[in-house]
Amino acid sequence: MLFLKSHETTTATLKYMKYKVDLHNHSCLSPCASMELSPRVLVKNAAAENIDILALTDHNSTRNLPAFEACCTKKGITPIFGLEVNTLKEIHVVCLFGELDAAESFGNYIESTLPVIRNNKRIFGEQVIVDAYDTILGIVKPVLFSNASISYFELIPRIIELGGLVIPAHIERFINGAISQLGFLPDLPYSAVESLLIPCAYETYDNTIITGSDAHIPASVGCRSFFITDTRDFKPSFSSLADALQEKRITYR
Ligand SMILES: [Zn+2]
Ligand SMILES: [Zn+2]
Known part of the structure; x- marks a missing residue:
């Protein structure tokens, strides 16, 4: 009898491994996200959804990444x-790194380019930095939802140069997607393209298409995800994720 290791699955002829991935989630640091969605709650809910590879992608800031890592x-x-x-x-782009310090360095740069407009917490909510136990460490005062002083066309190659993954977010959304803001998705060397719906109804050239939760409340964590697969034995990591995106080793269920 054949026994499968966890994360192994089979078709009639092929045994392969797969890992569940969600690369787009917010925490209480994002002005539009719920205060209840701390990094601890994000990770707890992702674990309940059997997610193996998880990203935290707050708006224009990386200050909750240390808690997220822990x-x-x-x-x-x-x-x-x-x-x-x-x-x-006002185009949203998910930028991902394999190392915390690389992400923080780029996050600090992006924050430094934001206009100093004080956050109106009654409209947007607080922007809260927490530790891994939900203890509040600080409040970010300038609103993080502003646009950074970097163009879409500058950002894409910059992230590639830094060794990161760059993914235009929710491209078909009615606001803050490339199509709503530019009228089309520019043909650039993305790591992948994020679509809310699979299959994506828009021109995406030859890019790998992924989907992500874009969770702003705890109940949305894991609402959209995808799998990376390989017929060879492999472990979940930033580099195995990057390879799978490049080689289009993706499934949606
Ligand atoms: Zn967005
Ligand atoms: Zn988002």
Whole structure:
């Protein structure tokens, strides 16, 4: 009798491994996200959804990534360190790194380019930095939802140069997607393209299409995800994720 290791599955002729991935989630640091969605709650809910590789991508900031890393380590989830940059012309782009310090360095740069407009917490909510136990460490005062002083066309090659993954977010959404803001998806060397719906109804050239939760409340964590697969034995990591995106080793169920 054949016994499968966890994460192994079979078709009639082929045994392959797969890992569940969600690369787009917010925490209480994002002005539009719920205060209840701390990194701890994000990771707890992702674990309940059997997610193996998880990214935190707050708007224009990486300040909750240390707590996120600690929570992922505890739950055995592979952390991907990210942020969702709001570029000039208000286009959202998910930027991901394999190392915390690389993400923080780029996050600090992006924050430094934001206009100093005080956050109106009654409209947007607080922007809260927490530790892995939900203890509040600080409040970010300038609104993180503003656009950073970097164009979409500057950002894409910049992230590639830095060794990161760059993914235009929710391209077909009615606001803050490339299509709503530019009228089309520019043909650039993306790591992947994020679509809310699979299959994607728009021109995406030859890019790998993924989907992600874009969770702003705890109940949305894991609402959209995809799998990376391989017929060879492999472990979940930033580099195995990057390889799978490049080689289009993706399934949606
Ligand atoms: Zn967005
Ligand atoms: Zn988002």
